[in-house]
Amino acid sequence: MWIDSPAWQRVHGLQLPESDARARAQHSEAAAGVDAAMATDGAVAALVPVYSRLLFRVAHAVLRSRADAEDVVQETFLRVLRHRGSLREVREMRVWLVRIAWNLALDRARRRAPEQMDRDFAEALAGREMGADAAMVESERYTRVLREMERLPKAERQALLLSAVNEMSAAEMAAVLGRSESAVRALVFRARTRLKERLGGEQ
Amino acid sequence: MNDLKTSDPEGTDPVDRVLAGLGVAEPGKGMNGRILLAIAQPEIRQKGVRQWVAMAGVSAVVVLVSVSPALQRVHRGAPRQEAAVAAAQGMRPAPAHAVVPVTDAGSATDLGGRRVPSGVVTARRKLPVLQADTGSRAEAESFPAPPMPLTRQERLLLRMLSQPEGVQVVASLDGGAESAHERQEFERFFAPVYPASSFRRAEGKGDGNRVEPVPSQRDLPKATEHTTGELR
Numbered sequence: 001m002w003i004d005s006p007a008w009q010r011v012h013g014l015q016l017p018e019s020d021a022r023a024r025a026q027h028s029e030a031a032a033g034v035d036a037a038m039a040t041d042g043a044v045a046a047l048v049p050v051y052s053r054l055l056f057r058v059a060h061a062v063l064r065s066r067a068d069a070e071d072v073v074q075e076t077f078l079r080v081l082r083h084r085g086s087l088r089e090v091r092e093m094r095v096w097l098v099r100i101a102w103n104l105a106l107d108r109a110r111r112r113a114p115e116q117m118d119r120d121f122a123e124a125l126a127g128r129e130m131g132a133d134a135a136m137v138e139s140e141r142y143t144r145v146l147r148e149m150e151r152l153p154k155a156e157r158q159a160l161l162l163s164a165v166n167e168m169s170a171a172e173m174a175a176v177l178g179r180s181e182s183a184v185r186a187l188v189f190r191a192r193t194r195l196k197e198r199l200g201g202e203q
Numbered sequence: 204m205n206d207l208k209t210s211d212p213e214g215t216d217p218v219d220r221v222l223a224g225l226g227v228a229e230p231g232k233g234m235n236g237r238i239l240l241a242i243a244q245p246e247i248r249q250k251g252v253r254q255w256v257a258m259a260g261v262s263a264v265v266v267l268v269s270v271s272p273a274l275q276r277v278h279r280g281a282p283r284q285e286a287a288v289a290a291a292q293g294m295r296p297a298p299a300h301a302v303v304p305v306t307d308a309g310s311a312t313d314l315g316g317r318r319v320p321s322g323v324v325t326a327r328r329k330l331p332v333l334q335a336d337t338g339s340r341a342e343a344e345s346f347p348a349p350p351m352p353l354t355r356q357e358r359l360l361l362r363m364l365s366q367p368e369g370v371q372v373v374a375s376l377d378g379g380a381e382s383a384h385e386r387q388e389f390e391r392f393f394a395p396v397y398p399a400s401s402f403r404r405a406e407g408k409g410d411g412n413r414v415e416p417v418p419s420q421r422d423l424p425k426a427t428e429h430t431t432g433e434l435r
Contacts, residue, residue: 044242045239045242045243048235048238048239048242049235052230052234052235052238053229053230056228056229056230056234057225057226057227057228060225060228061225061226061228064225066228066230066231069228069230070230070231070234070237073230073234073238074234074237074238074241077238077241077242078241078242081242121224122221125220125221125224138217141217142217142220142221142224144217145217145218145221146221149221160222161225163222164222164223164225164226165225165226166226166227192218195218196216196218199217199218
C-alpha cells in the first residue's frame, strides 16, 4: 500500500501503529475511499483511517455524544486539509491531530448543555452492563459522576478526561495540554481524589 | 493504554467505570466514509456554500430594494395622512405638539408628556379618531371621492324619485325634446336618398340594355316607419 511506504512515512513523520491490527483492517476497508480521495488530497485522506478512532475517543471524552464527536473528527480532518501545506512541518502528527480535535471538542462543549448528553451516555453505559432495574440505579450514579466531573477545576477535569482515552500516553497528554508530564500526573491524581471525596457519600 | 489509568474498570468504583466507558467508545461504521467524502469534495462543498451565500445576498438586496420604498412611505405616511384628512375636512393640519381646545374637562398631556390645562387636549389625542376613519394611506389619498357623473338611467331614477308622480315623468320623457331629437336623427340616417348606382340592368334574354329602376324604399310599404315605430 502506498501509505505504508517508508518514504511517505519519513516525509510526514508518521509512525503507523504496527501493533494496531484493527486500525490496519479499517485502513484496508477504507482503501477504496482513500483511493478515490488521494487523487486530490491523498495525504490527508490517508490519515483518516489511522487516526479517526483516536480522535473520536478524545472528542467523545469531552462531549459524551457520538454524533458531536464524529462531527469534531470530520472538522479536524477538514482543518488539516485546509492547512495541508504545513503537513511536512508537523513532527508529531498524532499529538498535532489530537490537539486540534481536543480544542474543537472543548469549543463545542462550551456551546451546549452537557446534562442531556451525560444522561444518555450514562444510560447507555449502564444498559450494556446489567439488567433494567439495576441499570436505572447505576445510570443515576454515572450521571452524578459526570456531573461532578464537570464541576472539577478546569485543568483537573481536562487531564482526567484525556486520561480516559486509553491510547494516550502521559507524554502525549502533556503535549496536548501544554504541561509537563509530572504536572499532568499530579492533575489526574488530584482530580480522582477530589472526585472520590465528593462522591464518597454515595459509594 | 496509558499508565494514568490505575483503577480497575471492572470494579465497583463508578468513576473508573465511567472513565472506562469513555475510553472504549467506538465511532459509527460510516464515519470514515463520510470524512473521506468530505475531504474529497471540499471544493464542491465550498462552491455550494458560496452559491448559497451569493443567493442569500442577492435575495437580501432584492428584499431591501422592494421594501425600502414601502418603509419610506410608512415613515412619511403619517404626516401625509394627517394633512390629507385635514384638507378633506377643510381645516389646516395641526402640528404634532399643538394643543386644541376641547369641551371635556380633566387634565391632559401633550406629546412630550407635559401637562396642559384642563379643557384642552393635544392634537395627538385627537388624531387616532381621524386615523381610524382613514384607515390606510390608500384611503387617505382617495379622500374625498372624485365626483362620479350619473348615468342616464340614474338621472331618470333621480327625477322619478324627486317628483311625486313618477308616471308623469315617464310620460313627459316620452314626448320630450330628447326623444324627438333621437327620432329626428334616426330618420335623417335612413333618409331616402338613392344615388344612380342603385339602378341595375334587367336580366332579360333579348333586351340586354334595358335598365329598370330598383324599387325604392319609398315604394315599400312603410317599412321604415314601421321599424321606427317598433324602435320607439
